[in-house]
Amino acid sequence: MIPLNRRKFIKNSLKASIATTVGALVLNNLDAMASTQYQFSQIPLPYSYDALEPNIDALTMEIHYSKHHAGYLKSLNETISSDKIVITSAEDLFSKISKVNVGIRNKSGGVFNHNLFWQVMTPKSAEMPSGKVAEAINGAFGSFEKFKAEFSDAALTRFGSGWAWLVKEKGQLKIGSTPNQDNPLMDASELKGTPLLCLDVWEHAYYLKYQNKRAEYISNWWKVVNWDEVAKLLK
Numbered sequence: 001m002i003p004l005n006r007r008k009f010i011k012n013s014l015k016a017s018i019a020t021t022v023g024a025l026v027l028n029n030l031d032a033m034a035s036t037q038y039q040f041s042q043i044p045l046p047y048s049y050d051a052l053e054p055n056i057d058a059l060t061m062e063i064h065y066s067k068h069h070a071g072y073l074k075s076l077n078e079t080i081s082s083d084k085i086v087i088t089s090a091e092d093l094f095s096k097i098s099k100v101n102v103g104i105r106n107k108s109g110g111v112f113n114h115n116l117f118w119q120v121m122t123p124k125s126a127e128m129p130s131g132k133v134a135e136a137i138n139g140a141f142g143s144f145e146k147f148k149a150e151f152s153d154a155a156l157t158r159f160g161s162g163w164a165w166l167v168k169e170k171g172q173l174k175i176g177s178t179p180n181q182d183n184p185l186m187d188a189s190e191l192k193g194t195p196l197l198c199l200d201v202w203e204h205a206y207y208l209k210y211q212n213k214r215a216e217y218i219s220n221w222w223k224v225v226n227w228d229e230v231a232k233l234l235k
Contacts, residue, residue: 038087039080040111042073043118051123055220057209065118068204072110072181079104094185105188109181113163117200122226129227133234140173148222150175151199155218161202167193168234177201196233197225 045065050058079085085104087093090112097105128144129137141147155164158177167174167184169192176191178184183198184191199221206217 037080038089038092039077040073040090040108042069042111043115045118047121047123052121052224055223056121056206060204060206060208063208064205065114069111069114072107072114076104076107076111079107091185094183095187097186098188105186106181109183109186112185113181113183113198113200116195116198119229120197120226121221121224122229123224125224126227127223127225129230131231133227133231136173136234141175147175151197152215152218152222155199155201156215158201164199164201165191165193165195166197166230167191167195169193194233197230 045061048058049061049065052061080087085093085100090108093100093104093108094112097108128134134144137144137147141150151164151166154175154177158164158179160179162177162179163181163183164177165175165184167176169184173196174191174193176184178186178189178191182189184193184195199218201214201218206214210217
């Protein structure tokens with residue numbers, strides 16, 4: 001039989017060993033987490049700055065992409081790093097956006113929304129959807145013209161800065177708008193759903209060419225919509 005004092009010594013040694021191992025695992029996990037901390041990114045612009053002319057002018061595109069969008073990205077990733085915000089994806093952050101400060105909310109939305117915005121435009125637009133997108137729109141809104149009118153109205157009547165959206169929620173297509181840089185994936189947004197199409201109605205998106213004529217900007221934007229990309233998002 002092992003003497004009592006020796007048994008205590010062995011027991012305490014085992015505890016210390018386990019604690020050291022667990023501590024090492026925790027530290028390793030924290031190190032791994034820090035090294036793989038999620039960072040937002042800016043997609044490469046899918047076309048040249050002047051590719052959407054005359055509907056969206058080259059100077060607006062260059063400033064919008066290289067200044068506004070890039071500025072959101074730089075500031076957001078610096079804040080994520082400095083504040084040690086642990087997230088696994090943009091969607092993860094958006095699911096709890098109401099719990100973070102408004103600066104992170106605006107910057108993260110600004111990065112995500114613009115990435116989608118660039119993708120749903122193309123210089124080779126068919127101007128009207130076909131296939132499953134056309135079927136889904138006709139089924140939800142009655143016709144493409146009715147859909148276009150409702151979406152345009154959502155964009156035109158969004159007071160101040162914001163976005164118009166086509167989303168899919170629980171199998172249904174919906175149209176709506178959000179203020180500032182909010183989007184339908186955010187827990188704080190009244191409009192909920194998976195984004196399929198978006199239109200930026202911040203003044204910096206159109207003011208150099210259209211000044212205060214938002215309606216004209218919206219009307220011309222339909223000529224550059226990338227319906228193939230919308231089809232990919234519809235799934």
